[in-house]
Amino acid sequence: MVQKAKILLVDDRPENLLALEAILSALDQTLVRASSGEEALKALLTDDFAVILLDVQMPGMDGFETAAHIKRRERTRDIPIIFLTAINHGPHHTFRGYAAGAVDYISKPFDPWVLRAKVSVFVELYMKNCQLREQAALLRLQLEGGGKAAVGETKEPASLLAELSARLAAVEEQAEALSKQLDDESADAAAVATAAHLERKLTGLRRALDALEPGAGSTSSVSSQN
Numbered sequence: 127m128v129q130k131a132k133i134l135l136v137d138d139r140p141e142n143l144l145a146l147e148a149i150l151s152a153l154d155q156t157l158v159r160a161s162s163g164e165e166a167l168k169a170l171l172t173d174d175f176a177v178i179l180l181d182v183q184m185p186g187m188d189g190f191e192t193a194a195h196i197k198r199r200e201r202t203r204d205i206p207i208i209f210l211t212a213i214n215h216g217p218h219h220t221f222r223g224y225a226a227g228a229v230d231y232i233s234k235p236f237d238p239w240v241l242r243a244k245v246s247v248f249v250e251l252y253m254k255n256c257q258l259r260e261q262a263a264l265l266r267l268q269l270e271g272g273g274k275a276a277v278g279e280t281k282e283p284a285s286l287l288a289e290l291s292a293r294l295a296a297v298e299e300q301a302e303a304l305s306k307q308l309d310d311e312s313a314d315a316a317a318v319a320t321a322a323h324l325e326r327k328l329t330g331l332r333r334a335l336d337a338l339e340p341g342a343g344s345t346s347s348v349s350s351q352n
Contacts, residue, residue: 129256131176131249132156136166136192137210138184146179149238153246163187167195170202176252177245180228182211193228206248208241210234250304254324257297262331265290298328 133155135146143159150157158173160166164187166178178196182189189209196202212234230244268290301324 130154130156131252132158132173133245133249134158134160134166134169134175134178136160136163136178136184136189137181138162139181142181149242150245152242153249155249163189163192163195166192170196170199170205175202175205177206177208177248179208179210179245182209206230208232208244210236251324254297254301254304255327257300258324258327258331261290261294261297264293265331265334294328294331298332301325301328 133150133153135143135150135157137143137146138161140161143161147157147159155176158169158175160169163184166180169175180189180192184192187195189211193207193209196205196207206229208230209228210232229248232241232244
């Protein structure tokens with residue numbers, strides 16, 4: 127069963143949260159409400175989120191201040207933030223949003239289709255990153271356990287590496303398809319950059335696996351001698 131991603135919706139007006147839920151319900155992910163910046167920060171202490179939709183104009187701690195706290199925390203600094211605002215103060219206001227760490231800035235009333243499409247991109251990137259972490263954790267567990275399978279049976283190293291390589295290849299294929307999709311749709315630069323970061327992680331993991339292949343060490347030794 128595929129675990130759903132969590133999307134944090136932050137707005138002090140219940141009717142706005144209800145509207146966001148109606149728009150994003152089609153994505154079939156877990157939508158978490160927060161009615162203030164403080165409540166959002168509390169939710170971020172325990173849960174992992176694919177993306178945060180953050181209202182700028184809130185009493186007390188506004189969206190800019192909330193974003194600053196999010197970006198200061200190591201646990202949450204890489205979560206994409208989409209700012210939502212009903213007021214357009216011009217380029218300076220928009221720049222302040224990006225400076226606070228937003229990946230996008232959308233003025234209300236917004237197009238539901240556009241918002242849903244933007245959020246879906248970050249949800250998909252989050253899912254790919256989760257798959258990558260799972261593959262890396264599996265590789266580490268298998269290597270630390272001396273190649274023992276989860277059921278307690280022992281697999282040959284070559285068989286284990288082949289299995290891990292196949293699983294990684296599946297993630298690589300999905301990441302490549304996502305990158306092509308982003309190119310075709312002329313997606314936001316932030317989404318493209320996040321996808322590129324994911325591909326770099328996959329490349330590093332692939333190199334680590336290749337280095338474990340039988341003969342890899344001897345090949346590099348011969349190469350270094352030549």
